Amino acid sequence: MGNGLTEADQAGATREAGGTGATGESGDSVESRVALVLAAGDYYGESIAVPDGAMVIAADGGYDHARAAGIRVDYAVGDFDSIVGSVPEGEATLRLPPQKDDPDLFSALKLGWNRGARTFHIHGALGGRIDHTMSAIRLVGLIASRGGIGFLYGDGTVVTAVADGALSFAAHETNPQSMVSVFALGGDAHGVTETGLRYELSDANLDALSVLGLSNEFRSGAPASIAVRHGVLAVTFPRLAPLPTVRHDHGFSGDLGALDTQVSRFLHHGQ
Incomplete structure (x- = not known):
């Protein structure tokens, strides 16, 4: 299975960042890419808007939702344990081991960040399993702490x-x-x-x-x-409600970390 990933995707690039529509302390707009991320959870029958020029990333079974909605996916990432249809083939697909430390949504966000996204519109990450919902909210907090912004959509x-x-x-x-x-x-x-x-x-x-x-x-x-x-x-x-604009009071540095492509070192192999 090809991955089509650059060295920056694998390692992560440390840089100052701000979301699209964000302003730093100088008041200057910080331009960046926008990513639409499709996760494998509940969509509540809501429509999915694809922002102009956005890169589209499917996290595992999110590819099923993209396929059903007729949305072209730029990258697909995950262990694909929740996908119902066929796993996409090609250089834009990154297949990960199921025993990794990062959830597939986090891997999708890292991939988007390392390709320049600082604004993330995320569907299919609210509802369903409460632990996944809690994880997704923590992840948009992580994005914010690095100077980006994430929006989780679900159930209105x-x-x-x-x-x-x-x-x-x-x-x-x-x-x-x-x-x-x-x-x-x-x-x-x-x-x-x-x-x-x-x-x-x-x-x-x-x-x-x-x-x-x-x-x-x-x-x-x-x-x-x-x-x-x-x-x-x-x-x-x-x-x-209208989406808010974000103002940052200072510059930010850091990234979301390197893509987790290895089996977890914390994994315990029982008898």
């Missing part, structure tokens, strides 16, 4: 994350109970400010186990902002 909801910066939502008309929730992710979040929502915060601290940010609401016709001075926030909002 979007989940994203922001680190040391702000998400800005354009004013829009809302439905009743157009819920927005905010949680610290991966540690405490300091200097959290929320404006344009029904309940507002100003320079608050959210500890890693706080649920204070649950069940807020957009205000109809009002722009909204969710900002954090230091830390990572996970943010959930309705899919019908």
